[in-house]
Amino acid sequence: MGHRSRYFFARSSRRKRPGVGTGDAADHPAVKLARKLIIAILLSMVLVLSVSGYLQVRRELAAFADDMHRDHALVARSLSGALISAWNDGQRPEVMSTIAEGANDERVKVRWLAATAPPETRNRDWRTSRFPIVASGTPIGTLEVAEARDEERAYVRKSVMQTVLSTAVLAAVALVLIIGLTLWFVGRPIRLLRDKMKRIGEGDLGGPLQLPQHDEIGELAQDTNVMCERLLAARQRIESETEGRLGALEQLRHADRLATVGRLASGVAHELGTPLGVVLARARMFQDGEVPPGEISNYGRIIAEQVERMSGIIRQLLDFSRRQSRGAAVASPEREPVNLGELVVRTLALVEPLAEKRGVSLTFEGQDPVELSVNPGLVQQVILNLVMNALQAMVRPGTVHLSLTRQHAAAPAGVEAVSGEYVRLAVEDGGKGIDPAVLPRVFEPFFTTKGIGEGTGLGLSVSYGIIREHGGWIEVESRVGVGSRFLVFLPAELAAGAGGNHGPREGDDGRGRQAQRPGAHLAGGG
Amino acid sequence: MLAEDDPELRSLLAEALRRDGHLVMEVSNGVALDDVIRELAAQSPVHADEIVISDVRMPGRTGLSVLQSHRGCPWCPRFIFMTGFGDDELRAEAVDLGAAAVIEKPFEFDELRGILEDVTAH
Numbered sequence: 001m002g003h004r005s006r007y008f009f010a011r012s013s014r015r016k017r018p019g020v021g022t023g024d025a026a027d028h029p030a031v032k033l034a035r036k037l038i039i040a041i042l043l044s045m046v047l048v049l050s051v052s053g054y055l056q057v058r059r060e061l062a063a064f065a066d067d068m069h070r071d072h073a074l075v076a077r078s079l080s081g082a083l084i085s086a087w088n089d090g091q092r093p094e095v096m097s098t099i100a101e102g103a104n105d106e107r108v109k110v111r112w113l114a115a116t117a118p119p120e121t122r123n124r125d126w127r128t129s130r131f132p133i134v135a136s137g138t139p140i141g142t143l144e145v146a147e148a149r150d151e152e153r154a155y156v157r158k159s160v161m162q163t164v165l166s167t168a169v170l171a172a173v174a175l176v177l178i179i180g181l182t183l184w185f186v187g188r189p190i191r192l193l194r195d196k197m198k199r200i201g202e203g204d205l206g207g208p209l210q211l212p213q214h215d216e217i218g219e220l221a222q223d224t225n226v227m228c229e230r231l232l233a234a235r236q237r238i239e240s241e242t243e244g245r246l247g248a249l250e251q252l253r254h255a256d257r258l259a260t261v262g263r264l265a266s267g268v269a270h271e272l273g274t275p276l277g278v279v280l281a282r283a284r285m286f287q288d289g290e291v292p293p294g295e296i297s298n299y300g301r302i303i304a305e306q307v308e309r310m311s312g313i314i315r316q317l318l319d320f321s322r323r324q325s326r327g328a329a330v331a332s333p334e335r336e337p338v339n340l341g342e343l344v345v346r347t348l349a350l351v352e353p354l355a356e357k358r359g360v361s362l363t364f365e366g367q368d369p370v371e372l373s374v375n376p377g378l379v380q381q382v383i384l385n386l387v388m389n390a391l392q393a394m395v396r397p398g399t400v401h402l403s404l405t406r407q408h409a410a411a412p413a414g415v416e417a418v419s420g421e422y423v424r425l426a427v428e429d430g431g432k433g434i435d436p437a438v439l440p441r442v443f444e445p446f447f448t449t450k451g452i453g454e455g456t457g458l459g460l461s462v463s464y465g466i467i468r469e470h471g472g473w474i475e476v477e478s479r480v481g482v483g484s485r486f487l488v489f490l491p492a493e494l495a496a497g498a499g500g501n502h503g504p505r506e507g508d509d510g511r512g513r514q515a516q517r518p519g520a521h522l523a524g525g526g
Numbered sequence: 527m528l529a530e531d532d533p534e535l536r537s538l539l540a541e542a543l544r545r546d547g548h549l550v551m552e553v554s555n556g557v558a559l560d561d562v563i564r565e566l567a568a569q570s571p572v573h574a575d576e577i578v579i580s581d582v583r584m585p586g587r588t589g590l591s592v593l594q595s596h597r598g599c600p601w602c603p604r605f606i607f608m609t610g611f612g613d614d615e616l617r618a619e620a621v622d623l624g625a626a627a628v629i630e631k632p633f634e635f636d637e638l639r640g641i642l643e644d645v646t647a648h
Contacts, residue, residue, distance in 0.1 A: 270583065270610025273631025274532045277608075280632045281538050302534060356583045357616075359591065397591075 034179075034187035041178050046171055053163035060159045064152060069129050072145035075110065076131035079103055079143060083112070084135045093141070100143060107151070113142040125149055189217045196224060205232045249465065252445065253381070256458040260384055264317055267353030271313050275306035282306075316350050320380060338376045340423065340490075341366035341404055347383045348402070351391065359397030362387070366404035370423050372494040378466045379490075385459040386427040386486045393431025393484060401428045409489055415473045421492035422472065428485045434478035442476060470494060527551045527603065529559040529580035529589060539579070542635050548642075556587025563596055563603065576603040577626075577645060579638070582616055590616075593623050604645055608633070 082099050093114065100112040109126070128146040132139050189211050196209045205228045211221040282303050285291050291299055341364075348362050355362050390400040403426045410419035434442060434449075441447045443464040448457030464474050471491045478484035528543065530536040531554050540550045553559045559580060566576065580589035593605050604626040609616050617628045626645045629638060 273608070273610035274530075274535050274581075276632035278532070278534045278538055281535075281542070281635055284634065306534065353583070356585070357588070359588055 033190060034182045037182050037186060038175075038178050041182075042171070042175060045174055045178075046167075049167040049170060053167050057156070057159050057163055061156060064155055065127070068127060068147060068152070072129040072147065073131065075103055075108065075145050076129075076133075076143045079110065080131070080133050083133055083143070084140070087133075087135050087140045096141065107148045109146045111144045111146070113144055127152060185213070185215075186217070189213060189221065193217065193221060193224065196221075200224075200228060200231070205229075205235070252458055253378075253462050253466075256385070256462040257381060259458070260381065260388065261317065261320070263354070263388060264320070264350060264384075267351070267357065268313055268317050270357070271353045272310055275310045278306045279303050316346070320350060320377075320384070335373045335375050335494075337371050337373050338379070340370040340372055340374075340379075340425070342369075343376060343380055344383055344402055344404060344425070347380050347387065351384065351387050354388070355391055355400065358391055358394055360391055360394045361399050362402070363399055364402045364404075367406070370404055370406070372423060372490055372492075374470055374490065374494060375466075379470070382463040382466050382488065383425070383427075385463045386488070389459060390427055390429035390431065390484070390486075393429050393433070395432050398430040400430075402426065403428075406492060411473060411489075412475065415468075417471060417473060417489075417491070422489040423492050423494075425488040425490070426485060427488075428483065430483040433480035433482055434476070434484050435480060436478075439476065439478055443474070527553070527559070527562060527576065527578045527580075529553045529556070529578065529584065529592075530608070531555055531581060531584045539635075539638070543579075546639065554584075556584045556589060556592050558586075559584075559589070560587060560592045560595065563592070566603075567599070575646060577606060577642065578603045579606045579608065579642075582607050582609045582620065590620060590623060593620075593625060597624055606638075606641060606645060 079100060083096055086095055086099055093112065096112040100110045103110045113130070123146070125148060126146040127149050128144055131143045131145070133141050133143055192209060192211065196207075199205075199207070208225040208228065209221045211218045213221075282299050285299065344364055344366065348364060352362065387400060387402070394400065405424050405426075407422060407424050408420065409422040409424065411417035438447075438449060443460050444457075445461035446457040447461070460474075467474050467488055467490065471494065472489045475487040475489070476484060477487075528536060528540055528550055530539065530552075533554070536552055536554065540552050543550045551562060553562055559578070563578070578589075578593075580592070582589045589605070589607055596602055605620075605624070607617075607620045607625050607628045608631055609620070609628060610631055617630075620628050626648075627641045629641055
């Protein structure tokens, strides 16, 4: 059931977004995974490219600065000779400046500074380099070479632009490659795997997954296929075992039914004696010509009535056995709305001859009509079993009392059923009672206290299974020498119209009852 | 004495028995049968030719239980039981209780007539 409801939710959630189909990649978990991968790879790639671009730009800038410095040094060197000789000639600083500024052009400014000039300050528009000029061991001044920065800026711009462009192109190419490869190697196979898993979840184990990959995903697909094959084999095994178990259960029920029919048959045969005797005697009177002419039609009517009576008796037995065999034909019990009170009355009519034979009177007290959707044949089998057990328990004439009520009930320990409204059928006898020592075992198959040929030991166990299949249970209370009371609880929710799908939960059907030791909880109630 | 709960069979048998010259008393259940036997016993001590033809299963009391309660009494009518066919158990039980004869339904009236003659002859 679990996977079914999950599947339902999956479907309904998809239904909430119209236009988003099964094949929509944007919403597909496998594509989500691929997308995550792509984003992760892309982010790290952009990071790496950015860092490397940044470093490259810096490196180029440093090289450019070195270059300029070297140029400035060349200018300073070419001037230094003239400056030193001018100094030696005792020239004034003005002359020195003139010499220095002689090298000026549009982009390069050279200045002569005294040895005590203030330290250079950074200038936004000019890159400056200072070269101390030394004549015969004495610093005579400083030559400052300044170059406009516009060229440097243009170079930086160009360099940054180039780096950004190449990074972008690289990223774009990589993006396409990554998306394509990730979708091909990860997204697509994972989507296929997921679809396959979903099919498995829905119970479709066929159609092995064909992935040409020889990587982990390919292995996963192979493993999944192997798992499906094993699941399929296991499922088939379980199905055949279940079938066998159902067959065995049906055979048990059949055996119990045959025993019941056999016991009923003697009663029915007994019942038939009287009307047969009447018909025979009347027929002989016709044969012997002893019928007064005026009585002919009267005698004929009597014979017809008796025959109808016999048909009625036989039909009752036939009804029971025929409905049973129809129920046996299908694995799951067929349910139909049944008036439980009527079913009880019909069943009692079937047992009436047996009860009379034992001097037992059968009474039934039912409230307003109780309509339940049950398998009438199986439930009748239960009622028959309980009533016939009650009859057999009656060692002296008395009364077997049946009653049909509704009540709120909670399932006893060991029985999985919700507490709620239940229909309770009580079968009460004034018989010998059940020994407390065997009370916990009365629902076990083949357990019987009756002599050989009297009971199969199946009746109560079969009955218990049938009632469990209907979602109810049977309780028993007994006192030795006073009598026993069997209580059949059927969920009131089986009410007609509610449909027949109120079966037992999985793993909690009649087949599991042997392990439950039903009745054990009641051992002290006797 | 004829005890049978089915009115049709009872009247049929009673009619036939009366035609044979018997004095027939009809009852429809076990309790009535018991009452009648007690009444007769109180009235006259010996009625050697009183015979009870009784169905085994009847409402109230079974024929067998009536026989059982009068078993061994100083005045005890002989019982012929009518049972359903195929019920050997019941037949054996009736014989054990001292029934003079058991006849299986359905039977020809001639059979009952024969048994009746046998029983009265003894």
